[in-house]
Amino acid sequence: MGNTNLKRYFKIIELLEKEPNKWTCGKLGLYFGVSKQCIHRDINKLRNAGFDIKCSNKGYCLMQD
Numbered sequence: 001m002g003n004t005n006l007k008r009y010f011k012i013i014e015l016l017e018k019e020p021n022k023w024t025c026g027k028l029g030l031y032f033g034v035s036k037q038c039i040h041r042d043i044n045k046l047r048n049a050g051f052d053i054k055c056s057n058k059g060y061c062l063m064q065d
Contacts, residue, residue, distance in 0.1 A: 008032055009046055012039075016053065016062035024059045 015023055015031075025036040025043075032039070043060065047053055052063040 020061040021058040
């Protein structure tokens with residue numbers, strides 16, 4: 001896992017915290033200059049790391065306790 005990936009993971013969490021339901025795979029992909037598939041993998045890795053990320057037709061949402 002590269003430093004670039006780690007920075008992207010932290011930024012994804014930050015964006016989802018600030019603006020829930022705004023960010024879809026497509027929007028995140030455009031923001032970071034990567035494919036939707038790459039973002040989908042990133043979201044799955046974050047979920048596996050313990051982040052509760054939900055997806056709706058509006059976008060991703062970071063659930064908080």
